Amino acid sequence: MRSSYDAQRNEFCAYVMHERETPYGLLLGNFKSYAQSTAKAGVRGLWDADSDRIIFGTHQIAYRLRDVGVTYFPHEIERTFTFLPYAQLSEFTLGERIHVTEAFYVPHGPKFDRSVAFVVDLTLYNPGDAAVEVAVFPWALLVGQRFYGETEADVDAGVVDGSIHAVNSTLGAQRWWGGSREPYAATVSVREQALLAQMRSGTLLEDEAVVEAFVEGGDTARTSSVRGRIFGAMEYRIAVEPGARSLLRLAVVFHKDGALDLRPRFKDLLNDSKALHDTQRYFANRLADARFLTPSQRISRGVVWAKANMLRIIKEYPIGWGSTNSPPSDILVSRDTSWFVHGFDYFMPEFSRDAIEVFNQHIEESGLMIEYVRGVNAYKTAYDLNINDDTPLHCIAMLHHYNATLDEAWVRSRISIVRQLADYLLSQRDERGLLFGKAQGVDMYGISSWRNIIPYYKLDGAVTEINSEGVFALEAAAILCAVAGDQEAWQRYSDEAQSLREATMNHLFDDDTGAFVLNIDQNGDFQDSFTADEIFPVLFNVADTGERDAILKRLSESDFTTPVGLRTISTADPWYFPSFGFGLLGGVWPDLTLWYVVALARNGSIDEGVGFLDRIYEAMEGGSPRNTVPGEFAEWFDGGSLTNRGMYLSPWTGAKYLWAVAETVGGFDGYRTSGRPHLHPLRPKGWNWVAGVNVRWGGKRCTYVVDFERATISTNAPDLSAEEPYRVVGAGRDVSDEVTISPVEIGAVAFEAPNGSVTIFVLNDDEQERDAIVEFRGSSRRVELAKGAIESLVIGGR
Template identity: 65%
Template sequence: MGPTFDAQRNEFSAYVLREEQTPFGLTLGNFKTFASSTPKGGIRGLWDADTDQIIFGAHQIAYRAGDDETLFPHQIVREFTFLPYAQIAEFEIGRDLHVTEAFFVPHGPKHDRVVSFVVDVTVHNASATAKTVRLFPWALLIGQRFYGEPEKEVCATVRGRFIRSFGEETGWVRWWGGSRAPDAVAVALREQTLLQGMMRGTLGTGEHLGEITPHLAEFSSRRIFGAFEYRLEIPPGGREPLRLAVVFHKDGDERSKPVLEQLLADDDALPATERYYAEKLGDARLLTPSPLINRGVVWAKCNMLRVIKEYPQGWGSTNSPPSDILVSRDTSWFVHGYDYLLPQFSRDAIELFNRFIEPSGQVVEYVRGVNGFSTFYDLNVNDDTPLHIIAILHHYNATLDDAWLRGVYPLVTKIADYMLTQRDANGLLFCTAAGEDMFGITSWRNIIPLYKLDGAVTEINAEAYFALEATARLAAIVDDRAAWEKYSAEASALRDAMLAKLFNADTSAFVLNYDTDGNYQDNFTADEVFPVLFEVAEPAVRRAILKRLMESDFTTPVGLRTISTADSWYFPSHGFGLLGGVWPDLTLWFAVALARNGAHHEAAHWLERVYETMEGGASRNTVPGQFGEWFDGGSLTNRGMYLSPWTGAKYLWAVAETVCGLDGYRTSGRPHIAPLLPADWTWTAAVRVHWGGRRHSYVIDAERKIVVGDMDFASADDPYQVYYAGRDVSDEVRTSPVEVGAVAFEDERGAVRIYVCNDRERPRDVVLDFREQIFRQRVDAGRMAEIRIGEPMLVDAMETRVRREAAAPV
């Protein structure tokens, strides 16, 4: 298995691997759908965001070369190429017959809301004689989840070169077919009848049906199958293509069949999808000396682009693809990453939850994206409420949109005031839960069966402290001095209460909680990261907590366990790994906490380990290029989703706010860089990262302690100085090898400064192409070199702002 990384053109990054090296294929999506590939190239789970329904079953292809036996997917061994926007499978079906299957979900302006997937098949005849190949695509024509019943009242009919399946109760329509006229088309109640025809070499025997009614489908548990037979005549050395596609729309034939016909004939469908990813991946290019982290950032962004959806209720990303369940805590953490890549999505996702806040000011647990149902699990307070305020602070800093802040500010104070009403006699936020599991856990670890965690919980109070501090900061921005004084004082009082009632001086750590009966749980868990992350603990205590979490009963090669192996509650997989398993999200919180407390080397170590695990493939039960959900604390293999919707955004946030020096909570009104680099790193860089309402690019030179960028009004932590170098022209530079990044600035006189950024994998002889000029530069491993064209100037960016055109506006 080999990864490739293109620093300048992230869309060209890839993984090439054999079938046995991955447990599953890619999950792809656009604004309205998801679809996934099995390791045998089958496409399954086509889903619709407007109905929250899987609306097409598994799609597979069998092949027959001449009079040879028909080869079914289980008889074919593939080599995969995973791309940001598509999955390529390559294999042979006979002597000198090479097949390529390109699976993608169409994206771009024309197809970004089309519920569809495409498989482009190309058969290459490498021999000196003509060949005949038959293809047999077949599929389950209705949608079915792993839970629940199949769709009811579906009629499937052969309509010329297509198969139409129609929901008589719903009006939903699917059209499926290919770019060529088939030799035969059939629908059937039993899959085996179709497979038998394929084994004989043809579906055209007249034994198959042309229509299946809902009444007939009752005899096969409402399962309906369809198949095509295509015949390709391939000349010597020639290639013959066939495009297969499915299009669904809930509003019937007029919104589905013409779209299928257009898609089948559209040679630009795949290039347009690639262009969409190229444009979006061009933003937030975070570069470091670590090749693992660099790849992790690219594929984190790919994951982020695949999971955002436009639901009837608005924009969001589900916690469990494919689904319309939009969770508030997850959305708040999504915002931390999307602010650097797609701040408009952050805005829209926040606004969706703003519409569903309870009249009291409580933030709900989740909203259904289709019908708008919402719930707070009968909990009076949990992490959703403070995290929403924290997300608003982060998003304001990403946009510096004062008008938006003034509009949302009354809601912020309403939420903050609600939190203050939920304090107990000790001044701590206190949850009274009547149930267990989701109805009894106020923490992020809220899906543990038969478990309860309520009362005064350290995690929730730490978040609430920082949410009150965030409210005070936002009050200062809108010039509400009384509110600033109020919420600053309330934040201090809550922190004091935590130190008095939740901190155990004997252990130099915080208790987990005290419950409704006044009982303390003082076992040390990884939730100790929250009073560190949100700066409740004193600096010495933070360091002691982090040191304890670095011990071997918590750490593993894949990340941080949720609780210690020595804890009496420890079980490596129970409760979705929340009592001893490993969650990458927790490890990323840990990495940020380490970096903010001086452990820069250790922070970078965990950023690398998180993504190294995702590249593990079959040995870790992960799909390279996708972030797995959670890992068994014993076997250290993924036990959750192959594409966790949460983790990509957190990874981008963690890299941006540690080694790339950004601080999403700082309200300075200008970009501020606080480099948190390991001692042996000499540079990091960011290209087209969204911040302060614009896109910015910069390099951090750790040796000279300077930051150079296109920010004409910026600041940095001591001892760094910030300099304005002109406009960003990085996208005009091409590098070879492609792993080497280039960050370039042009000043007002046309002089150019190019920073050549090499990772620590090896020294490289680099060729740069800039405006038809060729430059050659030897760059040592892990080092950054500088090329100057003319006499470029640097201007102190920390002085009073002089208005000039700098970074590209968002």
């Protein structure tokens, strides 16, 4: 497997590999849909955000070299994959005669960003000296089906004008499927194997004399109309001349409204030569923001692909914007959304705002934040819990988002919600002053914790995690009230935060063990096993410095740490099982590891934090041996085999990775409220520089370069401040996008001063020495760079 990294143009980053090196294909999406590639480059499960339905089951392609009479099915083809942030390429050769490229993507950009659709662009290249005729056989399950569940019912399908039209007669939902060329034949059937047998024999037509019945318009075009588990197939015959390339676009377009004339949109997508370009351009424009550059190319790559994952999961549901915890789905979880906000604030704070507002609209009257809400029908639940992590985390996310935007008007308009959340937390204290859960069930109905999906498990009462988050949520509420001008509430919540901290330390911290108990349950029993949940009183500054250091040191021991991250509980714990309960009793969750990374960095262990940032993304790039899809952030790993056992693309992990980079090596602190952007650079061993380009913070786009040796920060943000001993230098406006540099792995950040002089910082990673060619406005310079070096060029000026 090969990875390529383009520091300036993130949309050109890629992974190239044989199909054996990845367990699966990419999950892609736009604002309204998801579509998933399979291990053999088929497409499974086109999904619609407005109905939460999978509405197109599967899509595969077979090929036939007609002169030799051989049909190649997907299982008989070995291919090379190229994974891009916005598309997937699959390449292979048929009989050493025709080179095939399949480009799969979900169209994005202003024209198709809300189309429930996917595209497969085929390119057939003939390198020989004689023409070759190829038969292309796309076939598909035309109805929706989730895995092996029930198929969509009441669907009628037929051939219309060379394309296949399928309509749900009950719901009215419709879909069109077809190609940019006129098919030689097209048909529908309830028997997939019958269609495959025809492909194997050479044609979908039993009698080739009746070709016109399949391709002419009018009623004669509907050669069949069937209902049930319907398959469709088409046959295209394409003559590829010597040295030439022939193209075919296949596309599916869906809409839930049967009264809408969908065919013009379908035809538009088939004929739009810029559809892939516009998709790439959307990703290019977005990936240009939050470009964190570091001497570790792996961490820098991780940032790029974290953002690519984040762009795929953004959805516009009927109730508003959000991202599900389990693509494809409309379940929007408050906890996950709060952590999404931490990452999106640096990248797309407008999405953070919209996602927060969805939950602002669905908070319970009592002030309890719900567990989740359905994006289609607004059904919501809190699992009958009286206290959860959703409530404090929402308040914390609102503080983080304020610091990202400095939008005081928004805070003033939402301060009643902040008070409602804080007052509810205070109402749930017991006689000891601790937040106390009174769960009546088990599993999701019995666990007040982020680990809330362990079967038959219960974790309630006074939970250290919840109380730690509660302390910081009350501090967040106090700060937000101060921003809104309510000094009385600021004082009250500040005092209550201190009281809750004291209660947590007095009752949940065990002086004998030097650690916190997991919880004190409703029966008064202590669970005092040392688990990775100890990270919460460290992350939220409940524990004192010595106690934080002791906890972090214990978590760094070999029974917790692995080459892919941090285990949820120790291998020495009698309850340890590497995969039970979705890895929450001994598996490795990257999200937990990223909390650990931030806690390490904030407590003087930046080198260890960087090491985990590196090993987390190394696991994501591992491919088949780790059961991870390169370029996608996996959900959780078996604590024994250290292979991914969860989703290939975990929607929340990419956002957390971006947050962790921003708030460790990036130098930001999302919880620091100072009214302007502020940096606290943390220098890992051997690093000479770090940079951020178009980082969305403090209501603006901040670009900066930290030169560790000179203790200077050059920036386009005149109000940027920094911790001592760093000196901030206003370098002028950011013109980095005008720089072209070779090789592309080298970063370049450029500022134009008012006098017209341009300073270009040339940033090399720590992998190898490089000679760079820097081009800017017609001027070219050559620079020799040592490993990890930073050099500056000055061009022009008056």
